[in-house]
Amino acid sequence: MSDPNTPAPKGKAPPKPFTIEEGHRKVRSFVLRQGRFTEAQQRAFDQLWPRFGLDYAGVPRDFDAAFGRQARRVLEIGFGNGEALRFAAQNDHERDLIGIEVHAPGVGRLLNALAEDGSDHVRVYHHDAVEVLHNEIVDGSLDEIRIYFPDPWHKKRHNKRRLVQPEFARLLVAKLAEGGRLHLATDWQDYAEQMWDVLDATPGLSNRAGPRGSVDRPQWRPQTHFETRGQKLGHGVWDLLYDRVP
Numbered sequence: 617m618s619d620p621n622t623p624a625p626k627g628k629a630p631p632k633p634f635t636i637e638e639g640h641r642k643v644r645s646f647v648l649r650q651g652r653f654t655e656a657q658q659r660a661f662d663q664l665w666p667r668f669g670l671d672y673a674g675v676p677r678d679f680d681a682a683f684g685r686q687a688r689r690v691l692e693i694g695f696g697n698g699e700a701l702r703f704a705a706q707n708d709h710e711r712d713l714i715g716i717e718v719h720a721p722g723v724g725r726l727l728n729a730l731a732e733d734g735s736d737h738v739r740v741y742h743h744d745a746v747e748v749l750h751n752e753i754v755d756g757s758l759d760e761i762r763i764y765f766p767d768p769w770h771k772k773r774h775n776k777r778r779l780v781q782p783e784f785a786r787l788l789v790a791k792l793a794e795g796g797r798l799h800l801a802t803d804w805q806d807y808a809e810q811m812w813d814v815l816d817a818t819p820g821l822s823n824r825a826g827p828r829g830s831v832d833r834p835q836w837r838p839q840t841h842f843e844t845r846g847q848k849l850g851h852g853v854w855d856l857l858y859d860r861v862p
Contacts, residue, residue: 652721653720653721653724654721654724656724656728657720657721657723657724657725657727657728658724660723660724660725660727660728660731661720661723661724661727664727664728664730664731665727667731667736668727668730668731668738668739668740669727669739669740669741669742670682670714670739670740670741670752672741672743672747672748672752673752674747674751674752675751675752676751676752676753676754677752677753679712679714679739679757682739683712683737683739685712687710687711687712687737688710688711688712688759689711689712689713689714689757689758689759690704690708690711690712690713690714690758690759690760690761690762691714691715691716691753691758691760691761691762691791692704692713692714692715692716692761692762692763692764693716693745693761693762693763693766693779694716694717694718694745694763694764694766694767694779695715695716695717695722695726695764696717696719696722696764696765696840697721697722697725697726697841698715698717698722698723698725698726698729698730699838699840699841700762700764700837700838700840701713701715701726701738702726702729702730702733702735703837703838704836705730705733705735705737705738706733706735707836708836709737711737711759711760712737712738712739713735713737713738713739714738714739714740714741715738715739715740715741716740716741716743716745716748717740717741717742718742718743718744718745720742723740723742726740727740745779746784746787749787749788749791750787753791754791755790755791756790756791756792756793756794757791757793758791758792758793758796759792759793759796759797760792760796760797760798760799761788761791761792761796761797761798761799762799762800762837763779763780763798763799763800763801764799764800764801764837764840765801765802765803765840765843765846766778766779766780766800766802766807767779768802768804768806768807770804770806770807775810778807778810780800780807780810780811780814780815781814782814782817782818785814785815785818785821786818789818789819789820789821789860792820792860793860794860794861794862795859795860796859796860797857797858797859797860798815798821798856798857798858798859798860799834799837799855799856799857799858800815800855800856800858801833801837801843801853801854801855801856802853802854802856803843803846803847803851803852803853803854804846804851805851805852805854808830808854808856811854811856812827812828812856815856815858816828820860820861820862821858821859821860821861822858822859822861823856823857823858824857824858824859825856825857829856830854830855830856831855831856831857832855833853833855834855834857837855
């Protein structure tokens with residue numbers, strides 16, 4: 617069986633990701649809107665993946681070996697085109713940064729940016745985040761988890777596909793170290809409401825702004841093109857900060 621994390625050969629579409637298990641049904645929290653996979657992005661996979669990429673193996677990862685040092689670690693789930701992760705890498709050299717994204721063009725774009733910046737404290741997965749969390753990241757090992765502007769699946773019949781669900785929230789809590797931080801951002805009020813419903817009720821999480829509270833955009837999160845687009849459409853933006861508590 618071929619590895620779905622392996623970059624696609626030239627001229628072929630990148631492989632489809634695994635589905636995400638929810639109870640006894642498999643529900644995708646994403647669809648592959650790959651767009652145009654450019655030659656530059658393909659070269660990034662060919663030349664830069666050995667430097668920045670992490671091939672999914674399905675067993676606990678030795679991140680000390682992967683990064684060549686011991687450091688606190690930040691995980692960004694669904695980094696899109698890598699804008700926020702690149703910004704973090706440029707401004708946070710003390711911690712190791714891990715990104716997960718299923719859309720190949722965004723991964724290729726970030727690989728090129730990391731090489732341009734010399735950001736060797738970043739590693740990237742091209743795989744399903746739920747599987748990576750379950751199988752490669754040990755419990756209590758992350759200093760922070762970031763989820764910025766996840767797909768809102770705004771039609772009510774598709775709400776079950778949203779990433780932030782009770783089971784997933786419990787998984788995030790398990791991976792955070794005590795005192796660690798969970799940071800989410802969305803420009804869909806309905807999704808912010810669901811995040812509050814789920815996360816405020818999840819044991820081990822404390823909303824820094826109080827129940828159903830949000831904060832101003834923190835300095836460590838840049839204003840992304842998703843956010844700018846949403847504001848042009850008249851959407852608000854909600855940043856939710858949760859601390860991992862006993």
